[in-house]
Amino acid sequence: MPIEEEKNTIDRRSFLKTTGLGTGAMLLGLPTLQGCMSEDARPIDDDFFKGFQHPPALARPFVRWWWNGNHISKEEILRELDLMKNAGIGGVEINPVAMPETAEADPEAGLVWLSNEWCQMVKFVCDEAKKRNMLVDLIVGTGWPFGGEFLEESETIQGVSVEIIDIVGSGPQSIELPKIDEENEKIMQIALIPNHMGAIGAKKDLSDLPVKKGKIEFEAPEATHKLYVVIWKNKFREVMHGAPGGAGPVLDHFNLHAVEKYLDRISDALNPLFEGSMGNGIRSLFCDSIELEGANWTSDLAQEFEKRRGYEIFEYLPLLLDKNFNPETSFQKEFRKVKYDYSLTLAELFKERFVQPFHLWCNSNACQSRYQAYGHPWIYTDLLDGNLTPDIPEGDQWLFNAGWQNFCDVDNIRYAIWNKYAASGGHIKGRKVISTEAMTNTSGVFQASLEYIKQATDLNIATGINHTILHGYNYSPPSAGFPGWVRYGTYFSDQNTWWPYMPAWANYTARLSYVFQESKPVGQIALLGPTPDVWSKDGLDRTAFNFTPWYLHSFWQAFNHNGFMSDFVNCEVVTKASVQKDKLVCGHMAYEAIFICNVINMPPETAEKLVEFAKAGGKVFFVGSFPNKAPGYQSSPDAANRLKKAVELTMNADAKLIQSPPDDDKDNQQELAKWVKVICKQHSLVPKVNLSEPHHKVFVNHQQAGKKEIVFFANMDRENNSVFEAQFPTGKKLPWRWNPETGERTLYPHNVPHILKFDLAPLESILLVFESLGQFDVPRPEEAPMFENGQTINGPWKATFEQPITEETFEKEFTKLADLKDIEELKYFSGTVTYTTSFIPENVSLNILDLGKAHEIVELRINQQLVGTKWWGKKVFDISDMLIEGENELQIKVTTLLYNYCCSLEGNPTVETWRKRSKEVGLLPSGLVGPVVVY
Numbered sequence: 001m002p003i004e005e006e007k008n009t010i011d012r013r014s015f016l017k018t019t020g021l022g023t024g025a026m027l028l029g030l031p032t033l034q035g036c037m038s039e040d041a042r043p044i045d046d047d048f049f050k051g052f053q054h055p056p057a058l059a060r061p062f063v064r065w066w067w068n069g070n071h072i073s074k075e076e077i078l079r080e081l082d083l084m085k086n087a088g089i090g091g092v093e094i095n096p097v098a099m100p101e102t103a104e105a106d107p108e109a110g111l112v113w114l115s116n117e118w119c120q121m122v123k124f125v126c127d128e129a130k131k132r133n134m135l136v137d138l139i140v141g142t143g144w145p146f147g148g149e150f151l152e153e154s155e156t157i158q159g160v161s162v163e164i165i166d167i168v169g170s171g172p173q174s175i176e177l178p179k180i181d182e183e184n185e186k187i188m189q190i191a192l193i194p195n196h197m198g199a200i201g202a203k204k205d206l207s208d209l210p211v212k213k214g215k216i217e218f219e220a221p222e223a224t225h226k227l228y229v230v231i232w233k234n235k236f237r238e239v240m241h242g243a244p245g246g247a248g249p250v251l252d253h254f255n256l257h258a259v260e261k262y263l264d265r266i267s268d269a270l271n272p273l274f275e276g277s278m279g280n281g282i283r284s285l286f287c288d289s290i291e292l293e294g295a296n297w298t299s300d301l302a303q304e305f306e307k308r309r310g311y312e313i314f315e316y317l318p319l320l321l322d323k324n325f326n327p328e329t330s331f332q333k334e335f336r337k338v339k340y341d342y343s344l345t346l347a348e349l350f351k352e353r354f355v356q357p358f359h360l361w362c363n364s365n366a367c368q369s370r371y372q373a374y375g376h377p378w379i380y381t382d383l384l385d386g387n388l389t390p391d392i393p394e395g396d397q398w399l400f401n402a403g404w405q406n407f408c409d410v411d412n413i414r415y416a417i418w419n420k421y422a423a424s425g426g427h428i429k430g431r432k433v434i435s436t437e438a439m440t441n442t443s444g445v446f447q448a449s450l451e452y453i454k455q456a457t458d459l460n461i462a463t464g465i466n467h468t469i470l471h472g473y474n475y476s477p478p479s480a481g482f483p484g485w486v487r488y489g490t491y492f493s494d495q496n497t498w499w500p501y502m503p504a505w506a507n508y509t510a511r512l513s514y515v516f517q518e519s520k521p522v523g524q525i526a527l528l529g530p531t532p533d534v535w536s537k538d539g540l541d542r543t544a545f546n547f548t549p550w551y552l553h554s555f556w557q558a559f560n561h562n563g564f565m566s567d568f569v570n571c572e573v574v575t576k577a578s579v580q581k582d583k584l585v586c587g588h589m590a591y592e593a594i595f596i597c598n599v600i601n602m603p604p605e606t607a608e609k610l611v612e613f614a615k616a617g618g619k620v621f622f623v624g625s626f627p628n629k630a631p632g633y634q635s636s637p638d639a640a641n642r643l644k645k646a647v648e649l650t651m652n653a654d655a656k657l658i659q660s661p662p663d664d665d666k667d668n669q670q671e672l673a674k675w676v677k678v679i680c681k682q683h684s685l686v687p688k689v690n691l692s693e694p695h696h697k698v699f700v701n702h703q704q705a706g707k708k709e710i711v712f713f714a715n716m717d718r719e720n721n722s723v724f725e726a727q728f729p730t731g732k733k734l735p736w737r738w739n740p741e742t743g744e745r746t747l748y749p750h751n752v753p754h755i756l757k758f759d760l761a762p763l764e765s766i767l768l769v770f771e772s773l774g775q776f777d778v779p780r781p782e783e784a785p786m787f788e789n790g791q792t793i794n795g796p797w798k799a800t801f802e803q804p805i806t807e808e809t810f811e812k813e814f815t816k817l818a819d820l821k822d823i824e825e826l827k828y829f830s831g832t833v834t835y836t837t838s839f840i841p842e843n844v845s846l847n848i849l850d851l852g853k854a855h856e857i858v859e860l861r862i863n864q865q866l867v868g869t870k871w872w873g874k875k876v877f878d879i880s881d882m883l884i885e886g887e888n889e890l891q892i893k894v895t896t897l898l899y900n901y902c903c904s905l906e907g908n909p910t911v912e913t914w915r916k917r918s919k920e921v922g923l924l925p926s927g928l929v930g931p932v933v934v935y
Contacts, residue, residue, distance in 0.1 A: 048518060048705055052511050053743040057135050058433070059514035060090025061506055063492060064472030068485040069099030070110035070243050072121055076477045081128055083494050084473065088506025091135035093286055093469060094122060096142040096243035102909040103485045113142050113245030114269040123273040126281030135283045137370060140358070142246030144288035146262060147239040149248030155258035157250040158234045159294040160188060162321035165227040167192070170220045177214055178229055189230035190216065191318045194223050198330045200315055228318035236294055241487070253290075253380075254298035254346075256353040263361045271365065279366020284392055287358055289437075290375030296321075296346060304349060309341045310634040316342075320539075336536040337633040340601070343535035344632070350380040355389050368392055370435065373425075374418045378540040382531050383418075384570045387425025395419030395436040395465060397456060399490060400444035400919055410697070410716045411452070412919075415459040417546060417553050423464025424567035427521045430588035435467040436460055441490040445914040446483075446899040447924065448490045449856045450498050450505050451763065451872035457509050458714035458765045462560065462699035464567075466516035468509055482805050483902075486910050495805060497830055497898050501857055501871050504741070511740035512712070515767065519705035522688055525559050525566035526584060526591040527552070528574065532601035532631040549598040549624065551661045554672060561673040561694040562680065563687035563726065565702050569594070571606040579609075582617035593619035593685055598660060602627035604639050607646035614653035619685060622647075624660035656683060669696040692725040698760070709733065709770040715760035722760045730754045733770040740767055749779040763873050790933040791846070793839045793890060803831040805901065819855075820927035821900060827923055830901030835892045835928050844883040846934050851875035853929035854894055861891040879934070896926045 051059075063084060084092065096113050099105055111118040126136045140146060147157075163178040180187065192204040206227075209216045235249040242248065252258050267278060274280040305313040316338045319325050327335040355371065362369035372394045373379070373386025380386070387393040395418040402414040419436050426434035438460060439453055457468065473492045476484030482495055493499065529552045531545070538544035546553060556566045573586050574594070583590035594613070596602075599622075607627060614620045626647050630639035651657070658679060665671040673694035680687070689702050689711055697717040703710045709730045715722040728735075735748040735756060748768060750756055760766065797814045812826075820826040820833070849867075851858060854875040860867040862882045870877070900923050905911045 048708070049738075049745065051514050051518060052738060052740075055507075055510040055514040057090035057133055059467070059517055060088060060510040061438075061468040061470055061513075062091040062093055062135070062137065062435075063089055063470045064095050064437070064489070065092040065475060066472055066485075066487040067094060067096045067243065067475050068103065068487055069105060069107070070096050070113065070118060070245075071099065071105055072111060072475060073477075074121070074124055076475070077121070077125060078128060080473070080475065081125070081132060081134070085132045085134060087499065087502035088510065089134070089470075089473075090510065091137065091283065092125070092129065092473070093137040093139060094125060095139045095472070096246065097487050098143060098241040098243055098247070100485050100487050100910065102913050103480065105480075105485075110244045113148075113243055114266065115245065118245070119269050119273055122270065123281065126274075130281070136281060137284045137286050138278075138282050139286045139288060140263070140266060141239070142243035143239045143241035145237075145239065145250050145253070145291055146287075147237075147242065147248055147250040148246050148262075150265075151249055151251060151258070151262075153234070154299070155252055155255060155261070156234045157237050157252050157292065157295050158232070158254075158297045158299070159236060160230055160232050160297045160317070160321060161294065162318055163229045163231060164322065165229070167220050167225040167227055170222050172217065173220045174215050174217045175227055177211065177216060178231065179214070180231060181233075184235045185231055185233040187211075187229060188232040189228075189314065189318060191228045191230075192218070192220070192225050193228055193318065194225050196223070196328060197319075198328045200331070200334070203315065203318075228322070230318050230321065232297065233294075237292070240291065250292065250295075252298055253292060253295065253354040254301065254349045256357060259354050259357050260361070263358065267361070267365050277366045282367050284368035284370040285362045285365070286370040286394075287372065289372040289396065290378075290380055292375060292380065293377055298349065301345070301349070305342070305345045308345055308348065309632070313342065334633065337631065337635075339539060340532060340536040340631045341633050343539050346540065347381045347385070351385065351389070355381065355386060359389050359391070362391070370394055372396065372418070372437065373421070374542070377542060379542045379545055380540060382570050382572075383421045383545065384425055384568050384573065387422050388429055388573075391431065392433050392435055392467075393422040393425045393431065394434075394469070395422035395463070396440060397436050397438045397460060399439055399441040399448055399452065399456060401440075401442070410459060411455065411718060413452075413456045413459060415456065415463060416557065419460060419463040419465050420553070420556055421568055423521075424569070427464065427523065427567050427589050428569070428573060428587035432517055433467050434465055435469050436465045437471050438468045439490040439492075440471040440488070442488065442914075442917055443919050444921075445486065445489070445491050445918070446902045446911075447897065447918065447921065449897055450501060451856065453490070453505060454508065454872045455716065455718075455763055457505070457512070458763075459699065459716065461512055461516065461712055461765075462701050462714055464521065464701065466513050468513065482908075483910055486914065491898065497804065497832070497895050498857055498871075501869070501895070504869065504871050507743070508740045511738075511743060512767065515705075515710060515738070515769075516701070516703060516712075519703040519708070519710050521567075521589070522565050522702045522704055523567055523589040523591050524564050524593065524688060525556075526569045526574075526586065526589075526594040527555055527566055528569050528571070528594060528596045528599060530597065530599040530601065531570060532603075533599065536601055536631060549660065550663075550666055551672065552597050554669060555595070555597065555676075557669065557696075557699075558672040558676040558694075560699055561669075561691075561696055562677050563689035563691045563700055563702075564680075564685075565688065567591070571603050574609050575603065575605045577609060577613075579612045579616045579618065584609075584613045584618055591618075593621065595621045595623055596627070598624040599627050600625060601629045601631040602643060604630055604642035604646060607643050607650065610655070611646050611649045611653065614650045614655045619683065620650055620653075620655035621679075621683070622655065622657045624658075626657065670694075672696075688729050690727040695722055695724065698722050698724065707733075707771065711768045711770070712765065713758065713760060713768075714765040715763060718762050720762060723758070725755065725757050728754045728756070728770060730770040733772050736769045736771065736773075738767045738769050740765075745769070747779060751778070761873055790850070790935040791839075791842050793837060793932040793934060795837045798836045800834045800836075801826075801829060801831065802834075803829065803901070805831075817928055817930040817932070819853075819925050819929050820896070821923040821925060826927075828900050828904035829926065830896050830898045833894045833896065833927050835894065836889065838887050838889050839934075840887055841883045841934065844885055846883060847878060847880040848935040849877045849879045850933045850935065851877075851892065851928065852931045852933070853925070854892070855925045855927060855929070856897055857895040858928075859893040861889075861893075863889050864891075883934075890932075892928055892932075894928050897924055899924050900926055
């Protein structure tokens with residue numbers, strides 16, 4: 001149904017073009033949006049709204065609390081807990097980690113992980129956090145991945161790799177074998193393989209030949225060959241940044257006995273302090289991302305492979321390990337089926353022997369499991385599958401580091417793939433909390449602003465994340481100086497200039513998190529990617545997964561920009577789904593359409609579920625191709641025929657084959673969003689939140705809480721307003737704007753309550769709650785104020801500078817405002833600058849003050865009275881009724897970023913380390929630049 005322009009009477013565009021306030025004008029209570037509401041018609045309070053106003057600890061952001069080197073004391077723990085509590089933090093994740101390389105500290109002074117002293121400190125934190133109404137999580141192990149010097153030989157990480165030697169000519173050969181570390185390596189297999197291999201029978205096993213002085217001798221046949229030497233190894237990876245007691249070799253995650261023994265070691269140490277159960281003090285136990293490069297073997301893998309797949313792996317193993325092996329056409333089909341089987345076996349063992357035991361162990365200790373299913377360079381399970389198991393699936397997000405994903409680069413924020421799969425798994429399983437490791441930052445540690453952090457937060461909400469785990473807070477005593485001990489992450493520290501304003505952001509994100517934790521996601525679209533195809537061609541490699549097909553992990557965004565909510569599914573989820581009326585019900589979600597994205601390999605059982613769905617009236621779209629292969633070497637003889645028949649039946653039931661998005665859209669998310677709009681219109685697929693036009697910088701989330709409909713919009717554009725209309729599935733329910741910055745709600749101006757008009761300012765977000773609360777007088781716009789003839793305030797300006805790090809204070813006078821980075825003696829300043837001047841207004845009824853450019857956070861006072869604080873967006877204030885006849889004092893306090901000061905600290909090893917890792921940006925804009933204009 002088209003959205004009719006004339007159905008909304010609010011037209012503020014000329015007003016907003018001048019002020020840049022967007023819908024944010026309503027936040028200011030500007031006279032353009034006045035209305036009346038009788039006292040008995042005001043919305044009644046309810047528990048949901050009260051929770052929004054005062055969100056509990058569970059909704060508040062947590063921090064990853066790096067216990068650097070386990071150099072911890074009770075005194076400092078209390079100091080830091082109080083700092084975090086006062087900043088609006090709701091909980092901590094205790095994360096013991098190695099002392100930063102640049103820190104000056106006694107390496108022997110740290111406590112040993114799981115020692116009685118260390119465990120007592122964990123108990124102390126839990127007790128003190130409870131007094132402060134804070135929650136505690138605990139990472140399993142130290143650093144990552146799990147491991148430790150206490151592991152036995154059979155419990156350590158295992159892998160197989162291949163060395164390849166070109167054989168020149170035929171006839172007698174004497175080949176020197178690769179040198180190995182005999183303590184941790186051994187040659188498992190030697191095979192002679194022709195360069196052009198048409199069948200596995202052409203491979204010749206030489207493993208039984210005697211080795212003399214490191215060489216083997218054999219007769220090479222005609223044609224060119226390569227000698228493949230398969231090498232088994234263990235202990236080849238150490239825990240990254242392991243703390244005392246938890247450093248050493250990485251655990252074999254495919255060894256169930258070793259995994260359970262490792263986990264029990266933790267619960268055996270901690271449970272006695274918590275009346276027999278860690279859950280009496282710890283909310284969740286956390287597993288960080290799976291960085292297991294080279295882990296592709298375990299002691300019984302060959303036996304498990306034969307048991308599960310029905311044939312031996314050794315025949316194919318050398319070729320499976322050759323990243324550059326390109327099978328001949330005649331051999332390709334067979335080899336790719338074997339590669340899929342090898343990938344599937346590893347994924348099954350990883351899930352059965354690590355992910356599920358971890359989850360069950362957490363629950364057996366009355367804790368929730370919190371788990372990151374992604375990793376590098378492999379993803380060890382189907383990514384959705386990995387997010388279906390934990391109580392709290394977790395994604396990740398990076399600042400200043402987004403360039404390696406299609407269309408996932410909004411101002412260099414990485415936000416999409418891991419978050420979206422975590423949210424999809426959480427939605428299907430009905431998880432209340434879906435978290436993300438947020439604001440990870442190694443390329444701009446001292447550059448991040450609260451505005452940038454808000455922008456990243458809004459992107460998280462759009463992806464379906466409803467809880468923030470900040471990365472992170474470094475345990476660092478005052479004696480460590482500036483910047484203290486910095487292990488990783490955005491510089492969340494009381495020494496950061498914007499730390500006093502942390503509560504503003506924390507309250508904002510906590511209120512949003514509460515709403516989306518306490519409501520249910522709405523799903524329309526299921527997206528099925530070709531994981532079996534990736535495993536068949538590239539194995540568990542995450543890069544191939546990310547980009548196959550090129551549009552897959554941008555597709556959800558293109559749907560989102562059109563107002564559709566979508567989730568990723570996989571073949572197993574679809575196979576196990578039920579069909580209810582015309583919906584595909586996957587766990588707690590019901591989808592009206594599924595897009596199968598360039599899938600070639602599909603189990604016939606999955607295709608047969610699609611037949612059922614299509615016959616019930618569900619919408620099935622095959623994008624780019626039909627599935628035509630059953631994965632796996634030993635798939636049943638009739639599997640391909642069943643698959644073909646199921647696809648035909650699905651098409652007969654009105655499924656659609658549509659072309660893949662054009663390659664021209666690879667670099668243009670806006671065009672991809674338009675393409676989706678056209679496809680959906682052609683096939684009568686109508687979004688629940690129907691936007692007049694898609695825009696690649698406007699994101700949406702839609703959930704339900706009982707009879708309440710909840711819609712969140714975020715404009716990710718830093719420069720431009722986003723103007724659009726939207727139609728909602730809410731009937732006569734009234735639209736209330738819930739303001740996550742203030743905890744207030746106001747009736748959103750409208751004529752027809754389910755068709756609204758929006759003009760979002762740069763980086764503005766809006767949270768709407770539609771509910772039936774009786775009859776109300778709708779706010780109506782007054783005539784927009786005119787801004788053509790504003791009065792510029794030229795100064796002169798008295799400026800007071802306060803540098804909190806050095807505790808230096810001084811004053812300057814300016815006849816003209818300027819960027820501090822362009823003033824030689826002030827270019828390295830970081831702190832607060834309070835600009836003061838007096839002016840006589842030409843008209844005391846003027847009601848808008850625009851500060852122009854101001855970097856970064858601004859507090860405004862007029863005649864000693866606080867007008868407000870702006871920590872994001874344009875620095876425009878409502879000053880209605882604040883001006884007096886005659887002289888008025890204007891005071892503008894600007895808090896700058898820390899980065900410029902850090903640029904002056906040559907010789908500070910910690911600062912220099914992180915500055916070298918920063919993107920080259922030069923000095924950042926700083927201070928009040930103006931022009932300052934009153935309208």
